[in-house]
Amino acid sequence: MTQNTTIEQVELGKGGPLVGVQGLGCMGMSEFYGETDEARARDTLEAALATGVTLFDTADSYGRGANEKFIAPFVAEHRDEITLATKFGIERTDDPQHRGIRNDRAYIRRAVEDSLRRLGTDVIDLYYMHRRDPAVPFAESVGTMAELVQEGKVRHLGLSEVTGPELREAYEVHPIAALQSEWSLFSRDVENTAVGAAAELGVAFVPYSPLGRGFLTGSFADASADLSAADFRRFQPRFTGDNAKANAALLAPVREIAQAHGATPAQIALAWVQQRAQVHGLTVVPIPGTRKTNRLAENTAATRITLTPAELALLEPIAGQVAGDRYPDMTWTSAGREG
Structure with missing residues (x-):
């Protein structure tokens, strides 16, 4: 019997589009994870769609717009088949060290036009606020995003790295289709308030870095030895020195369960x-995120794995034992505002 290689579909938030139950993060195709073979990355985009992946995620900050430009030909060829998500809110300039957060009306207005131009489309299916500037009221930021929906430039709104109370506050201004934050076996702070609020409001959750930026694949133990000089993970607290060694040891039950299922740690x-x-x-x-078709096939196959209650219990303690924060500066995350 031929195995079904097409993933299932779900609704992305109340009244949102139907998308494959797993999406594709495109960030690494342009930046952060070392050198990219563009031809292989383009093949991966096509393979993802053929597998039933329809949510493709980018942001204006990835490569300072380069990632949006990179996926634009794919978007043009498959515009009616995909759900296109991009983001605004992380400001980058000619100074490579500069990172700012902008949520003001003028910035959003300029950002959406720039993204539409780079992506070569007249509408963005899902437009996220990439990071929250608490100094800007949601009435201004989400209110401006709502205007973009009314004008037909955006179909659905999303937020990234917000707390549960912030999600509720934003939802009062305009319905939110999706909340994107880091969520994995290594990172569960979103379960404090954000997950419950999303469930209550009918907002879909879009976990980024569900593989702990690759650590949960079990493929390396020390960033300083196993990653290229251009890979940003070399500077992440969980990936180096004693932290990396301690975290690698936490993967033992993941490997044990993977072996029982004939699967990989990433799939578990x-x-x-x-x-x-x-x-x-x-x-x-x-x-x-991935740039390789073999990794894509591995990742999507995970949607057909069901873990037993005993296996889930075995994995439960992992997050509480992880050494190091997920970023050097956690104030850029919702965890930094949980109090």
């Missing part, structure tokens, strides 16, 4: 995210 980590969301009554669409 992705299956965990899917089933953890079910516990909360939440629609989830993880967006693991």
